[in-house]
Amino acid sequence: MKNPLIINRVNLEEGGQKFRQEVTAESLEIKNLNIVGLVVIDLEIFKTDDMITATGTVKFRVKLNCVSCLEDYEKDFTEKIYQEYVSGAKPKVIAGGRIEDADFIREYYSGDYFNLTPIIRDTVQLAIPIAPWCRDDCPGVCV
Ligand SMILES: [Zn+2]
Secondary structure (H helix, E strand, O other), X not given: OOOOOEEEHHHOOOEEEEEEEEEOOOOXXXXXXXEEEEEEEEEEEEEOOOOEEEEEXXXXXXXEEOOOOOOEEEEEEEEEEEEEEEEOOOOOOOOOXXXXXXXXXXXXXXXXXXXXXXXXXXXXXXXXXXXXXXXXXXXXXXX
């Protein structure tokens, strides 16, 4: 099946366009996370001559295990996304030069296709707390 997150830039119009997809955790290759339902991606994709930007949100629900009371609970997340896609090779970092902040949000691709999957997957995975609490004042395990 065609991955809806792989986009052919030729099919994009100049300027902004809405991009909305609901995908499964499996299609994002997310493992070790208990995603409840679908991951909802809501983006504005903006195309100019030399760059494509994707701005918006990714929403999802995760079943987590509270480190305090050890109960399972579900939590909704809405995470912001901003990613730039630039056609061509990644410029070499000059020795002694500082890495521009833009490098962290910029991905280089060759050909006509770029893939939104990595940024969506990273955004979901980075949103999950290492030590989740079901609520701030969770009393812990009752003894
Ligand atoms: Zn708890």
